[in-house]
Amino acid sequence: MLEHNDEIRRVKISVRPLVEYVYSSGDIESGFRSVAALHEGTRIHQQVQRMYQEGDLKEVTLKTEMLYADILYQIEGRCDGLILLEDGWMVDEIKSTSSDICFMEEGYPVHWAQAQIYAYIVAKEQGLSQMKIQLTYIQVVSGEVKKFVKSVTFSELESFVWGILASYNPFASLRLDHIRRRDDSIRSMPFPFDSYREGQRKLAGAVYQTVKEGQKLFVKAPTGIGKTVSTLFPSVKAIGEGLLQQLFYLTARTTTRTAAEHALGMMQSKGLHLQAVTLTAKEKICFQEKVSCKKEDCPFADGYYDRINVGIMDMLSNETLMDRTVIEHYARKHQLCPFEFSLDAAYAADAVICDYNYVFDPRVSLKRLFEERKKKTVLLVDEAHNLVDRGREIFSATLGKAEFLELQRGYKGKNNRIHETSRVVNQYFITLKKECGEIKRKLWKELPEELINKLDLFVQEAEQELQGIGHGDAESRQLLLNTYFAAQHMIRISKLYDERYVTYAEVVRNGVSIRMFCMDPSFLLAQAGKGFRSTIFFSATLSPLQYYRDMLGAGEDDYSLSVASPFHREQLDVRIEPLSTRYRDRESTKGSLVRLLSKMVRERQGNYLIFFPSYQYLQDVYDHFSAENSDLATIVQGTGMTEEEREAFLASFRSDNPDTLVGFAVLGGIFSEGIDLQGDRLNGVAVVGVGLPQLGMERDLMKDYFNHIGKNGYDYAYVYPGMNKVQQAGGRLIRSEHDTGILMLVDDRFLQRQYQELLPEEWKE
The missing domain is CATH 3.40.50.300 (P-loop containing nucleotide triphosphate hydrolases)
Incomplete structure (x- = not known):
């Protein structure tokens, strides 16, 4: 969180994003992300913390303030553990990984950096001249543990933290200068049209009041009233008044994204200085003929994190409305993947124009949006009637037999663990096919736990294979990656399964598939939007309103508004x-x-x-x-x-x-x-x-x-x-x-x- 006033410039930042900014390096991974961080991390942390002795502390909140140049940094974070020693404390930073840790000789620099800042805060608070730091790595499949320990003096820790701030300060200074200019421009910015259309002022006022109160608003406003500008304008004003830090304009279609870009462009012509990023799907914006994020296949992925900070600084220093054309220009200039570049820019932007998925879909959501930031973010959900069926699809999962049979055959003699776990899942589908009988269908309300357990084993082995050198050819590895993602999604959805779900299997021709179908997405949509300050759902066809309130997860205290047509x-x-x-x-x-x-x-x-x-x-x-x-x-x-x-x-x-x-x-x-x-x-x-x-x-x-x-x-x-x-x-x-x-x-x-x-x-x- 960045603040600017006449007396002092402040930056409130968590330890993790601070060190990740300074220590970003290396390549974009090949589209593969370990599932461990998603559903194993918390359990593994607790497993380690249960080994702590009396007097040891876990999940310790740490804070400090440091004045660097003319900026007061308020640094805070949560340390996994503080272990009591005879002569002081040892910081314990716990990390779960699916990688093989047998040959790991030292911890990752970014993890050491995080732990060192925690150690500095503890030593500073308690007047300690020396601290010990421990990195604890746990392999999620085998449970193997590897620890690295070192001692650091207070002066070394202090010098290290000043160095971190020196690296981060140019970016922070750039953002603070932008915020001052942005807020000044918002305060003096008039409504972008000479006058309000009938109903526009009412809608804009309702949006502002809803944001101010931190509620949801469900708006049925007719076509042609100017819903885009009537929701964006009051949200931008709320940013200028400190109620918000960021707004998300969420759409289902490219055409409505263009309308949001146009509305912000009109406000810019009236003096607005605000930075907005438009996110474009990876498949559309990729520079390569075939989408592949391996460094061997893509020069824009190779060394991406070595160049990203310079690219972000360059674009933010020179641009405000960063649409696809602008993103592509700077991505080529700095040899960066345009999709990942746009995501990184979105975290710094005041406004983000993007598809629903980036907030509501657990597979692609912007996961680095910390809760503190969410509390000062509004979601503007355009054409909100589309979110009902989209939500149903987002929270449903489908899996077929054919891929597992192919993997079973393809990895035979090459990787016995992939061969065996694929065979087990394939056998489950063979049994399921028989159970479908002559009607070629089976329906039940319970979670298919047997399948989920088998998929868990498959996913663990697939992670090992995908992170290793690899035993199959390029085609087999791509099939494994795709199937891994599909299995991982089904595992993730299984954790959401409740009375709103039903499971069914179908036999089509010779194949069989299973689907966990979300009949009512209202609860999960509400959960996905939880933590944001406010959400505005609007559409010309949000009718009947009660149906859409039900389906989009309205609470009893949330507001509704119907605006009459301005036309004769x-x-x-x-x-x-x-x-x-x-x-x-x-x-x-x-x-x-x-x-x-x-x-x-x-x-x-x-x-x-x-x-x-x-x-x-x-x-x-x-x-x-x-x-x-x-x-x-x-x-x-x-x-x-x-x-x-x-x-x-x-x-x-x-x-x-x-x-x-x-x-x-x-x-x-x-x-x-x-x-x-x-x-x-x-x-x-x-x-x-x-x-x-x-x-x-x-x-x-x-x-x-x-x-x-x-x-x-x-x-x-x-x-x-x-x-x-x-x-x-x-x-x-x-x-x-x-x-x-x-x-x-x-x-x-x-x-x-x-x-x-x-x-x-x-x-x-």
Whole structure:
């Protein structure tokens, strides 16, 4: 935590990030991280601490202050152990590792550094002239222990800590200068538009008050109100007033990330000086043709930590809005992996624009966000309706048989332990396949403990192999790495397993897989957001609000807000066409549907989007439509479109198109939300069907679960998610005060009360 005022400049920092900054060196590991640190570390620490004698202390909080140059450093940390000796104390720093410690001749410099700072604080407090320091390493699989001990004088410790501060001071000074300039700019920054849109001031005020009180806020605010700037502006103001240190703008799509970048850019044009980093997925930003983080394969990974501090200092000294282009420029300049570089920059930034995963997914979350920092961080969750299904996927885990059979065969005679543990897991799947019987499926509510125990053994052996020289070829090692990650994820999810989960196995063709399915992610989403000062969930389609409060983990004291549409009813011509689009009726109503669509798009020349509940239905109607309207220009959403193809699709919707253009797209797909086609870029939208998810086992399991806990299961599993897609698609049409257009809803169910009540007020007659 960095503070700046007229009297003194302060830096409050924990021992670990301090020494990690100064002692960063070496390469990016090959994508492999030991699971030990995740679920073994605490247990192993406690195992060692139980060996302590009377008078020894464990988990000791230590603090000190040191004035270096013009900065007062407040250093604090938690020492694993203080062992009482006849002539004083010995600091014990405990580290668990999956590496082979047989040939370890001395501890790692960063671990010695951490222990030496603890030793300095103890010696300073107690007036000791000398301290002993012990590093205790434990191999998590074998339980082997190796200890390194040395004695250090107080003057040596003091000199060492001053050296650490000398190395860290340029970075701290840079950050403090930035904070002073940032806060001054925020205080004088006006709202980036000449005036507030109707409802904007109300939303911005509610966000600020929620941040101030440290609560959650659930906001349903219509398309076009300017939700992005209305949430960012008050959050930035809260940073300037010291309520926050950092904000995260979380999105599900690249398009909404761009909107956040644009909003911050507008504030910058009004005088804001704030540093923001946009995170881009590794697969997209990687400089190499094939993603591989081994130093042998990637010069940007080789020696990454030897160059990172210089790269970060350079970029932070010269840039504010660090989007993908800026990140790539400095990454190339300093020969750094652009993905890891962006992550390291995110810890220093005032604002981070990124995918939901970086906060909610335990596999990829920003794990170095310390609790103290979280307490002064707000999460702005854009298009929050997407987080329900995303959360379900994040907290579910799937594993298949095929990979273990392949590993069993591939490592035979090369690594008997990998061969054997893979064989044991493969045998579990063979038994499971038999249990699935003729219905090719097995369902149960309990945690599959037998499998988890077998995976634990596999993971331990895989760690040894992956950290060693390796016995298999490159392809086998890659398969082992991928399977290790999948097994590790299932083990991690097994620790979250409760009554909100169900387990099922399925036989598809010759293969069998097992899935731990999270039917209700609300509790785990709430846990993932715990510790942050405030969370703002907002969307144009957070409706019904109570459903989303339930599904996103609201507490009784958390706030809700509905903002009325700023647009006039006259801007939107809503039509309901009571034509059945149910699966059984589609063939018989196809001709009538094509005539309705043809009539709508021929009323006036312009650009139209027609949304369908599935690709198959879309293609079927499109073939019929294009045959009867060969004079009209059409464009169709394809499966697996590249970014360039998506951009080309949207670019076709030009306001100066000389002829009518009709686009065919899928409900809930990439073009049904998060896109902005203002003015005559879009003149009409047709939504075919009520968007219900396809009937299936998982949806039915959800339905039964919610019925069991007293909710309307069918609504929670099918109706609400479906109608959300309808609202999102229809919301593409009116994006500004000047937009007008036709919205046609095609399905007789739109006339039923159950569905009518879920339509936005501005759509209702």
